[in-house]
Amino acid sequence: MKRVKLLVVSCVLGTSLLVSTNVFAKDNVNILRLAGQNRYGTSDAIVSQGWSQSDYAVLVNSENFPDAITSSPLAKKYDAPILLTDSSSLTDSTRQELENLGVKNVFIIGGTAVVSSNVENNLENMGISVKRIWGQDRYETSLKVAKEVELPNGVFVVSGEHYEDALSVAPIAAELQYPIVLISRNNVPDTVLNYTDVIKNTDGHVVVVGGEDVLNSNVISVINPTEIYNQTSKYNRNLALIDDYRRQLNLSTVYIASNKGFADALSGSALAGRNGNPIILVGNSNLSSVNNLISYSNVRNVNVLGGTGVLSDYAVSQIIGEASVSREPSEIVLKDTDNAPISTGVGEVPSNELWLTYSDGTEELLVSSHDAEETQDIVAGISNPQFSIDKKKIYFMSEAWATSASVHVVDIETKSEHFVCDGNYFKVIQNGPYAGNLIVNQHRYYEEGGSYNDYYIVSPEGEQISDLGDSSEVLSEYE
Template identity: 40%
Template structure:
């Protein structure tokens, strides 16, 4: 008889004590601890999970206390698969390893009899409760991701990874413990569903999660709801985090860096805990944390960091994190990354205007839709967020049908886009592009909701742009842009939408025959060729009747050339600013700009001269500008260059 395959899973919680008292987590693989000797004492609680103690001096009251603390974590049906929790006074895997969870797959399901080891258990160990919550988070996530999504291996394919936006980080699953999907997920469990008593642990106050490059769990829109829907459970009684603080670098002297922030507010008006920590990575595998003192004057908090100490430690750059936590352990943060060779460049600039953004391109398109159509819309335009060609020509179509442009991954409808379609009450969806851009599965899922769906597509990106143009109806003027890259068409999108002009795409060096036929059939009189000869050759330009070229030395100067050409079209009092390094935000925002009769300015990661020059010439300051996209794409330091 063939033996059925079992797969062993081991999760390890490791703590590294740096000379400044911080901690770091690393991954490793060990065989389970061989413990033939019986425990000194056992305690079995209401869920039939047994605490097995090997710690001298621990009595039943102590085991009951640990069990009761354990049950303050959110627990559901998955608890039936956990057999026991071992408490050891020593560190058999080394002093860095403080906890392990042992999982096992059998017939592609989590096998019963799982258990957790806790090491270094004693009255002086502050990590026991945090470690136990973290390891149970592994048990929780392994169980529900398998039960609800059928996932046992590739966790980047999970809905969790998409909501957490982990698919956009190249570092994920690169071997670094902090970038492991399931380590991040376990820490999210601790933050969202863990025991509120963790607030008592000082290390948890300043390090609620190991990975400092991604938002805290409560800062990710929809993540808490995902955990609730995944498990069918409610988390903590307090299901809201405090208001997000704004950490500012206010002074740099030879002796130190000085920071301040205003008091945050909490939904329940409970006392808040503030922690400030400087984080640096001397090597890839080590992290050092500087715990910073805090003072308070009225409603203003202050903190500082010694430059002497940083110089002695040869620190060249540092991430300063302000973490505010309520009494349930719900946390949000504000961060400043500082190059210590030029700290004066990081004086805080507080942008007074509005950012319209989400945590990724899909949620940014949703945020823009909500800004334009708070009362809903009968129609929505759906385009892929994974590639630009089909999407580039969509803006004037969205304006014609008074509809937002919503983005989705190609294969599966984004959860937030799906929710926005429902909020809009849209009864008509126009998909731009073929099934390679937006899958047939997405189309069928929309139709199953009673929504009328149709596609506008062609055999190529060029044919698709012509198909959209035919849909627009009567026009005489049109834009001609390369279909081989996005920046020039992006600059034209808002103007095209406002003026009802199509954006026709062409290869750089030859004009498709159907393109010329379309111009002749529709008696078009004024083509605007966007970009220099490097993107639209003179060979193409010369085939177009009465063509006018709008171009500059780069995408940002080309952007200004278009805005100047159509300056009389901008009658609104607002300008919009978006990144010119990628297409989704400006594309989605083009509908908003068209509705407001306002320009969209493009800016690079560090390039802002063109935007600054334009805004200055129009007498527009930071009170009259709205940003499309988060600080990850249009940074505060860039805005500082523009407005200060």
């Protein structure tokens, strides 16, 4: 087993710090982490790795992805870094970066609602020439950016409502000088269709990237592309693109980015595109697939975009070999979502999610609220989550039940979730002869009419073991 040197470049208050540490891995792979205290610090670290001077820069909104995700081919054309800013004013760190690089020309991507005229004025007061590229919406803006890339012989078409596929193609598009244009799930703007038709009519390539999770199949058929990447997940599409375009890319170095946000990967796409390196999207479900790609591609340098808060040392260790970082289930977190409530026998029940945080700081989505054909399998209004004694499972309540709530369980390793029993309350018994079983308060009916609530000891499979009666005082016996 060989040691792999892990270098961390982080920018704090405009100063680059280089920190060296070691992790274990199966192969001789160098790891460079480009990170800062926030997305601006990470952007500074990325820029310092690629540019000491630049006449041009591309400026995008740090929190609004639709316009920004199309900018990597433009950045490549002018050998320019992609810099981030707030919408209302030029951030201090970006101002400093512009001065350090000696930038003379800036492309602002997006209208004044995305990057305000105040930012434009700030730049002009610095003596910088500004060109704003924008349209009435994200789709028109993507076309305006595309037209800055002269005489392309191909174009990538991706969803304008999700950023992952655009980030997957960004360094490839930059290397090939293929523009990135946007469409919606259910519609192709006429202007975009006209543009792709022009590319096809000149024997160019029109490559649609997006599966049914982001694009309607009818929309893809309207475009009639020369190539389609419609694998079932963003991760599969990402790896398929890298595999198919490996001859146009330099796979001795790869960049890896978390799927949690677009800013780090977007900043990194300019550097990756400059050097012809791919960006690999990383989530909890595809670590082994990324490891396989790195292994058979003979990758020698892995550049990590972002700090450990977005991509942990454990995940990086998994990608390049055997993990040397302890990773244990730590905390259960319930998160509200913007999804519509679930309709159940008790009416509309809020949609939420159950997440698990690990000791290394990573987190994983285990259960999302969902509908089902069988009433007992509906999950919504998730509450009262508890670990099993061995911390291999999590029990939780779901409000989606006709006369009471229900108890469900999810296996942490397999992510499989199923109904255990009905119940208005439960807890996992920690000690004594019944340790590992559950105490559940259940609503029952008398044959002659009426109903009652009793406490029961129930097995992890939902089988009743003992009736404890209707008094909550019995709970103290099983603390």
